[in-house]
Amino acid sequence: MDWLDRYLGERQSNGLMRQLRPAENRGGGRVCVGGREYYDFSSNDYLGLSDHPKLKEASINATQQYGTGSSASRLLSGDIEIFHELEERTAKLKGKERALLFSSGYQANVGVVAAFCGKGDAVFCDRLSHASILDGAAMSGAKLIRFRHNDAEHLEDLLKKRGGDFARRLIVTESIFSMDGDKGAIGEIADVGRRYGCMVMADEAHATGVFGPGGSGVVAEAGASEKVDIVMGTFSKALGSFGGYVAGDSKIIDYLINACRSFIYTTALPGAVAGANIAALKLLDAEPERRKILLGNAEYFRGCLIAKGLEVLGESQIVPVVVGDADRAVRMSERLREDGFWVLPIRPPTVPEGSSRLRFSVTYGHSREVLMALCEKTAEVFDV
Numbered sequence: 001m002d003w004l005d006r007y008l009g010e011r012q013s014n015g016l017m018r019q020l021r022p023a024e025n026r027g028g029g030r031v032c033v034g035g036r037e038y039y040d041f042s043s044n045d046y047l048g049l050s051d052h053p054k055l056k057e058a059s060i061n062a063t064q065q066y067g068t069g070s071s072a073s074r075l076l077s078g079d080i081e082i083f084h085e086l087e088e089r090t091a092k093l094k095g096k097e098r099a100l101l102f103s104s105g106y107q108a109n110v111g112v113v114a115a116f117c118g119k120g121d122a123v124f125c126d127r128l129s130h131a132s133i134l135d136g137a138a139m140s141g142a143k144l145i146r147f148r149h150n151d152a153e154h155l156e157d158l159l160k161k162r163g164g165d166f167a168r169r170l171i172v173t174e175s176i177f178s179m180d181g182d183k184g185a186i187g188e189i190a191d192v193g194r195r196y197g198c199m200v201m202a203d204e205a206h207a208t209g210v211f212g213p214g215g216s217g218v219v220a221e222a223g224a225s226e227k228v229d230i231v232m233g234t235f236s237k238a239l240g241s242f243g244g245y246v247a248g249d250s251k252i253i254d255y256l257i258n259a260c261r262s263f264i265y266t267t268a269l270p271g272a273v274a275g276a277n278i279a280a281l282k283l284l285d286a287e288p289e290r291r292k293i294l295l296g297n298a299e300y301f302r303g304c305l306i307a308k309g310l311e312v313l314g315e316s317q318i319v320p321v322v323v324g325d326a327d328r329a330v331r332m333s334e335r336l337r338e339d340g341f342w343v344l345p346i347r348p349p350t351v352p353e354g355s356s357r358l359r360f361s362v363t364y365g366h367s368r369e370v371l372m373a374l375c376e377k378t379a380e381v382f383d384v
């Protein structure tokens with residue numbers, strides 16, 4: 001087990017050691033850890049739905065009806081009606097014929113990529129793609145080919161040069177990138193995909209509920225729903241609950257039900273989760289001001305940081321400030337924590353070497369006063 005000691009020792013000395021930190025409670029843009037309350041800038045609960053009474057009520061009702069567990073895979077006896085209602089609503093939101101629920105967004109990506117590609121095929125994905133997409137590509141046995149971030153021309157070059165070598169080609173990109181907070185060039189990338197006869201898949205994990213008409217996402221906002229074959233996302237971020245989904249035409253969904261291993265070989269989600277997800281989708285319609293307030297908060301915070309001369313990335317509720325060195329990112333986050341702000345440093349291997357950053361997740365629950373105070377503090381601790 002020497003290798004284990006070496007691994008842990010190295011992570012510790014490079015400032016890369018990850019640790020768990022249990023919260024006593026959370027909600028309303030705050031988190032309580034170790035007896036102290038912090039403003040939470042590390043959660044994906046963008047619309048503040050995770051403690052919404054309607055979601056809680058719907059999940060309790062579903063628990064009363066279906067129990068706490070689904071007892072089996074959906075293809076055995078674990079399928080319940082509430083999943084179908086959720087899938088219909090999700091398909092409608094995404095402008096697709098049908099949708100399919102997964103246990104998580106991670107499992108959706110891993111399973112879908114591996115179901116559509118195999119040996120002799122290629123997965124073309126953005127250089128900043130989420131780990132779940134890369135893991136799916138690795139599991140599939142297909143060749144992984146990465147294009148420069150958000151660069152449809154580079155993708156086209158790669159397809160021209162190498163596209164002919166493979167039987168099936170799948171292009172995967174994100175509509176909001178999780179570590180840079182910028183929007184994917186979905187329309188352009190999907191157009192290239194069409195021209196070269198590829199399947200196109202978009203990951204809307206951070207976009208669903210936040211952007212687009214009715215919170216439908218960036219694919220719909222870009223008018224690209226028709227051009228993108230597979231739209232995936234999660235209920236675990238802006239929608240405040242849990243579970244992943246894939247939306248597409250009927251054939252795609254039928255294929256996944258038959259061939260996707262991460263759908264088939266796992267127990268169905270509890271009914272409570274589907275109940276909460278349905279309530280969240282209803283709230284996208286009933287409380288549209290949540291999106292507006294969230295995006296207003298993000299724009300305000302980004303503006304404050306830029307006015308302080310900081311290097312700010314992105315154009316969404318994810319606001320990364322680049323600090324470079326991993327140790328420095330850790331020191332800054334510790335200083336901010338002392339002042340009552342929970343902000344996580346993002347370090348390699350999650351982001352490239354030398355681009356460590358503080359990643360601020362702005363949410364609906366943050367007031368302008370808190371955002372201004374955090375901006376002041378961030379500028380103050382920048383040189384620690």
Ligand SMILES: *Cc1c(COP(=O)(O)O)cnc(C)c1O
Binds near residue numbers: 105174
């Ligand atoms: C969070 C995330 C996922 C995984 O979703 P979960 O439901 O949390 O498993 C997939 N893709 C991206 C881009 C994400 O940020």
